Amino acid sequence: MRFPASSLKAFTAKAFESVGVPRADAHTIAGLMVEADLQGSDGHGIFRLPQYIRRIQAGGVNVKPTIRVERSRAAMALVHGDNGMGHLVMKFAAEHAIEKARGAGAAWVGVRCSNHAGPASLYARMPMRAGMIGLYFAVGNANHLPPWGGVEMLLSTNPIAVAIPAGAEPPIVLDMATTVAAFGKVKTKAQRGEPMPEGWMVDREGKPLTDPKRVHEGFLLPLGGHEGGYKGYGMALVFGILAGTLNAAAMGRDVVDFNADDSTPTNTGHAIAAIDISAFQELDEFRKNVDSLSRDIRGSERMKGFERIFLPGEQSYAKFAERARDGVPLPEPLLAALNQLGGKLGIGKLG
Amino acid sequence: MRFPASSLKAFTAKAFESVGVPRADAHTIAGLMVEADLQGSDGHGIFRLPQYIRRIQAGGVNVKPTIRVERSRAAMALVHGDNGMGHLVMKFAAEHAIEKARGAGAAWVGVRCSNHAGPASLYARMPMRAGMIGLYFAVGNANHLPPWGGVEMLLSTNPIAVAIPAGAEPPIVLDMATTVAAFGKVKTKAQRGEPMPEGWMVDREGKPLTDPKRVHEGFLLPLGGHEGGYKGYGMALVFGILAGTLNAAAMGRDVVDFNADDSTPTNTGHAIAAIDISAFQELDEFRKNVDSLSRDIRGSERMKGFERIFLPGEQSYAKFAERARDGVPLPEPLLAALNQLGGKLGIGKLG
Numbered sequence: 001m002r003f004p005a006s007s008l009k010a011f012t013a014k015a016f017e018s019v020g021v022p023r024a025d026a027h028t029i030a031g032l033m034v035e036a037d038l039q040g041s042d043g044h045g046i047f048r049l050p051q052y053i054r055r056i057q058a059g060g061v062n063v064k065p066t067i068r069v070e071r072s073r074a075a076m077a078l079v080h081g082d083n084g085m086g087h088l089v090m091k092f093a094a095e096h097a098i099e100k101a102r103g104a105g106a107a108w109v110g111v112r113c114s115n116h117a118g119p120a121s122l123y124a125r126m127p128m129r130a131g132m133i134g135l136y137f138a139v140g141n142a143n144h145l146p147p148w149g150g151v152e153m154l155l156s157t158n159p160i161a162v163a164i165p166a167g168a169e170p171p172i173v174l175d176m177a178t179t180v181a182a183f184g185k186v187k188t189k190a191q192r193g194e195p196m197p198e199g200w201m202v203d204r205e206g207k208p209l210t211d212p213k214r215v216h217e218g219f220l221l222p223l224g225g226h227e228g229g230y231k232g233y234g235m236a237l238v239f240g241i242l243a244g245t246l247n248a249a250a251m252g253r254d255v256v257d258f259n260a261d262d263s264t265p266t267n268t269g270h271a272i273a274a275i276d277i278s279a280f281q282e283l284d285e286f287r288k289n290v291d292s293l294s295r296d297i298r299g300s301e302r303m304k305g306f307e308r309i310f311l312p313g314e315q316s317y318a319k320f321a322e323r324a325r326d327g328v329p330l331p332e333p334l335l336a337a338l339n340q341l342g343g344k345l346g347i348g349k350l351g
Numbered sequence: 352m353r354f355p356a357s358s359l360k361a362f363t364a365k366a367f368e369s370v371g372v373p374r375a376d377a378h379t380i381a382g383l384m385v386e387a388d389l390q391g392s393d394g395h396g397i398f399r400l401p402q403y404i405r406r407i408q409a410g411g412v413n414v415k416p417t418i419r420v421e422r423s424r425a426a427m428a429l430v431h432g433d434n435g436m437g438h439l440v441m442k443f444a445a446e447h448a449i450e451k452a453r454g455a456g457a458a459w460v461g462v463r464c465s466n467h468a469g470p471a472s473l474y475a476r477m478p479m480r481a482g483m484i485g486l487y488f489a490v491g492n493a494n495h496l497p498p499w500g501g502v503e504m505l506l507s508t509n510p511i512a513v514a515i516p517a518g519a520e521p522p523i524v525l526d527m528a529t530t531v532a533a534f535g536k537v538k539t540k541a542q543r544g545e546p547m548p549e550g551w552m553v554d555r556e557g558k559p560l561t562d563p564k565r566v567h568e569g570f571l572l573p574l575g576g577h578e579g580g581y582k583g584y585g586m587a588l589v590f591g592i593l594a595g596t597l598n599a600a601a602m603g604r605d606v607v608d609f610n611a612d613d614s615t616p617t618n619t620g621h622a623i624a625a626i627d628i629s630a631f632q633e634l635d636e637f638r639k640n641v642d643s644l645s646r647d648i649r650g651s652e653r654m655k656g657f658e659r660i661f662l663p664g665e666q667s668y669a670k671f672a673e674r675a676r677d678g679v680p681l682p683e684p685l686l687a688a689l690n691q692l693g694g695k696l697g698i699g700k701l702g
Contacts, residue, residue, distance in 0.1 A: 054699040075627030076456030076630050105427030107458035108626055133597065147648045154648055162589040177638040180575070206654050223575055223582055226590070227550055229573055233661040234525040237648075244633050245640050246484065253645045272624065273624075275459055279427050280597050282453035289596050290356055293603045297498045297505055297588075302556050304498035312585040334472065 001335060002327030004349060009034045011338070013101050014347040015049060019056045020063040025088055032087045037328045041119035041175075042174030045112030047334055048118070050341050051258075052085070058262035061085060061115055067092045073106040078247060079111045080321035083265045090270055095132070097274040099130055105279035110247035110268040114140045116258060120161035121175035121313070127274035128163035128171055135273040136161040139244040139268055141249055141258040144183050146221045148233040151204045153219050154252050157182055158239040163313075165277070167287035169294040170250035173313025179220040180237040188217060191333065197329050199225050227332055278303035352686060353678030354702060359397050360385045366400060367700040370407045371414040376439055383438045383473055391670035392504035392526075394535030398685055399469070399557055401692050402609075403436070409613035412436060412466055418443045418617045426455040429598060430462045431662070434616045437468030443622055445477035445485070448625040449599040451665035452483055456630035462621040467492045467609060471512035472664070478625035479522055482634050486513040486624040489594040490602055490665050492609040495571045499584040502555045504570050509590040514664075516628070518638035523700055524664030529587040530571040537566060540594035542684065545572050550576050585636035595620035 001063025009030045016026035037045030042306045055061050065084025070075050077096050081089035093109045100107035117123065120136050127134030140156025147154060157177035164172040177183075189196050190212035201218045202211040206226075209218040221321060222232025244251030270278040277286050294311050323329075330338070330350075339349045358379045367377035388396030406412050416435025420428045428447050444460045451458035456656075468474065471487050480487030491507025498505060508528035515523040517518050528534075532551040541563035552560040552569045557577075558570040573583025575699035595602030599619025607617045628637050645662050653660060681689070681701075690700045 073455065073456030073627075073629060074632050075458060076627070080632050101426075103425065104455055106624075107423030107426060107456065108457035108624075110631055133593065146654075147651060147660050149654055149660045150648070150651045151654050153652035154651055162593070164589060164592055172589065174589045176582050176585065180579050197578070204654070206656070223479075223579065225576060225579070226547070228531050228574065228576070229525050230661075234470075234527065237663060238515060238523065238525045241515055241641065241644070242484065242513075242626075245644060246628065246637065247625070248632055248640075252647050273457075273459075274425075274428070275593075275597070277597065279422060279424050280429050280461055281599055286597065289599075291594070292593065293596060296603050297501070300498060300501045300503035300505055303497075303500055303502050303555070309498050309500045310581075312581075312588060330675070 001351060002329050003322060004327050005034050005038055007350065008037060008328055011342065011347070011350045012046055012049055015053055015341065015345055018347050019042050019053055019178050020346040021056070021085070022064065024341055025085070028083050029087045032091065032118060035122060036118045038320045038323045039119070039316040040174060043119070043182070043188065044119040045161040046330070046338065048116070049214060050337055053341060055258070055262045060263040060265065065089070069096065075100055077109045079109060081111055081114035083113050083115065086214060086268060088114040089114040090123045090272070091126070092136045093270065094123050097272045098130045098132060100129050101274035101276045106273065106275045107274045108271065111272070112247040113265070114249070114250035114268040114270060116268065117270065119175060120159040121173050121316070123270070123272055124161035124163035124175070125173065128165050130235065130274070131165060131277055132266070133275040134161070134163040137243040137271045139240050139255060139269045141256070141268060142183065145179055145222055145233070145236055146219055148222065148230040149159045149177060151219070155233070155236045156255060157220065157241065158236045160222060160235070160239055160307060164290060165287060166290040166294060167284070169291045170311065170314050170317035172290065172294065172311055173316065175313070178232045178239060180223055180225055180232070181220065183220065186220070187214065190215060195237050205310065243271045247271070249347070318320070352643065352702065353680050355431055355678050356385050359388060359679055360629060362693065362701045363400055366404055366692065366696055369696040369698050370404055370435070371405070373415065376436070378438055379437050379442060382439045383442070383469060385679070386473060387469045389674045390470070390472070390667040392472070394533070394539065395470040396691065397681070399467070401688055404692060404696070406609070406613045411614040411616065413624055416440070420447065426451055428460045430460060431463035431513065432462055434464055434466065437619060437621070438465040440465040440467040441474045441623070442477070444621065445474050445623050448623045449478050449481045452478065452625035452627045454630050457624070457626045459622065459624045462623070463598040463600035463618060464616070465600070465619040465621055466617055468620060468621065470526060470665070472514060472524050473511040474621070474623055475514035475526070476524065477511035479516050479566060481625070482516060483630055484626040484628060485512070485514040487595040488590045488622045489602060490591050490606060491621045492607070493534065496530055496573055496584070496587055498588070499573065499581040502570070506584070506587045506591060508571065509587045509594065511586070511590055515641060516638060518635070518640040520642045521662065521668035523645065525660055525666065526664070529574050529583045529590060531574055531576055532571065532582070534571065537563065537571070541566060546591070564694050594622045596623070605667065607633060608637060614649060616673045649688045
């Protein structure tokens with residue numbers, strides 16, 4: 001069943017308002033969550049609403065945060081999120097990075113005392129829309145990854161996103177977890193009772209774990225898998241230090257598992273960098289060069305069995321257009337959960 | 352057979368001087384190349400000397416470049432390398448990034464018209480030694496990677512390096528190609544006549560290629576391999592845009608294969624970012640936190656079959672100490688090639 005983005009956004013905003021989030025903030029969060037659904041980040045949009053609301057009701061998130069710049073120089077800032085919703089904190093941080101980069105040519109903004117903010121690409125896209133390259137890093141909100149050679153889950157799926165503007169072509173947007181599969185994909189398989197492909201998870205002896213009922217007996221494999229997973233482990237660690245440790249945000253043992261604990265502040269860390277393309281070359285020239293690179297790649301000879309070569313972000317871009325036109329499909333169990341939530345909050349049903 | 356770093360450095364500097372590189376520059380390049388050997392980047396140190404000299408003799412590299420800042424703002428610069436040796440260009444760029452970051456808190460420096468500069472971590476370590484976090488990206492000097500689903504090699508192994516200072520613990524240094532294996536590893540296997548492990552390369556039909564004699568019939572697999580290689584492909588592309596396209600340096604079809612062509616200027620692009628930790632928090636506090644994270648990880652429970660958990664860069668760090676003390680081992684064929692070169696250049700033999 002499909003719903004227009006406007007309905008999802010109105011419902012989501014009402015839900016946040018009903019638990020004390022000021023009206024303007026509720027609309028900002030709802031807009032970003034529905035943007036996640038539009039671009040196909042199904043595990044990061046309205047799917048998260050029941051958990052976010054539960055966390056607010058448990059006192060785990062500050063609904064009236066004073067989001068502020070704690071430290072600042074010409075090309076950096078450290079933002080204190082005051083335990084507000086991650087979407088609000090990251091929007092503030094990204095806008096700050098853009099403003100600084102417009103003057104200094106580039107800027108790096110670190111964030112602490114924030115919360116889960118949805119898909120990484122949402123924030124990397126903000127500098128992109130301002131004609132800049134955006135880079136985003138985050139510490140995930142639950143540790144599912146041990147160091148290479150270990151079994152203690154000290155790391156999360158710490159993602160990277162890079163968003164690059166193009167001209168006539170879709171922008172190039174990379175958004176990836178540093179594990180083979182993001183934990184959201186595991187959750188989806190578990191919900192559907194389907195086995196996982198080999199290579200997503202292993203048990204404590206390093207043997208493939210494919211039964212989604214046994215998720216808690218194992219952990220995710222870092223990008224690179226059985227043979228080369230030390231690279232994914234390395235990225236999870238250094239991206240986590242950039243987003244967490246550098247900002248005095250949670251990292252390693254300090255990460256709060258927000259699936260198991262609704263009330264402890266997560267002290268989530270993020271980092272956003274903005275690079276002002278026009279400081280390096282004419283923005284239009286850059287856009288043309290990215291277009292031409294995209295076309296070279298898309299038009300290059302294909303391997304047998306592949307119908308098309310995609311650029312990173314191209315499928316999300318197409319999905320956005322399709323869902324903006326035809327609505328966002330919600331699976332039955334999610335719709336039921338949202339309607340139940342709507343009933344409890346007294347804001348009515350979605351459909 | 353082992354050689355003290357000082358001998359390797361003297362020999363390398365003499366080789367460069369003999370082909371017209373000014374004395375101070377020859378020593379700078381030699382110092383960085385031997386640093387690569389000391390840290391265990393065997394494919395990026397003195398191993399490259401014959402190729403570098405051949406390229407200079409063919410007129411492919413400018414031995415007296417005017418390396419200069421073309422564009423500049425408070426936190427960015429675009430450096431023109433004037434087709435000089437990459438080591439000189441990147442040292443200039445990294446020092447510039449450090450200086451800007453000291454004022455602005457962070458800086459991003461792009462480079463064009465450069466050349467191969469050795470291992471990525473050499474340059475990420477420069478901000479690190481100044482109490483900063485260093486990030487480095489480069490466009491590789493030969494395309495060995497097709498886009499995901501393709502067979503045309505439009506991309507290189509475009510690496511990322513991130514270097515993070517610690518306190519009493521070794522620094523954390525990630526240095527990785529965005530392919531499963533760097534091409535240098537393939538070359539080493541080929542030299543030794545050993546088969547490659549499955550997963551490094553595939554042929555044009557996507558089937559495993561393990562015979563190093565058939566290297567030219569196939570290409571490297573991106574990080575993530577058969578199932579998840581779209582992630583490695585995405586990284587190779589966006590890191591290449593950051594290091595190449597943004598700086599009007601070679602990328603995609605424009606990349607010159609420096610193994611096959613000694614004389615065409617490569618217009619190599621790099622990017623270096625420096626983040627001044629003291630802008631975010633007390634540097635000593637940060638160092639302590641990185642130490643404690645490193646110890647948590649190293650001391651965590653191991654998987655059966657693993658004797659030790661390593662932090663990224665820890666093995667290079669140990670190798671550096673060992674080789675600084677005991678000398679750098681050179682395999683027989685490399686030693687022979689270097690001595691032959693020494694004879695031709697009239698600078699004597701290494702050993």
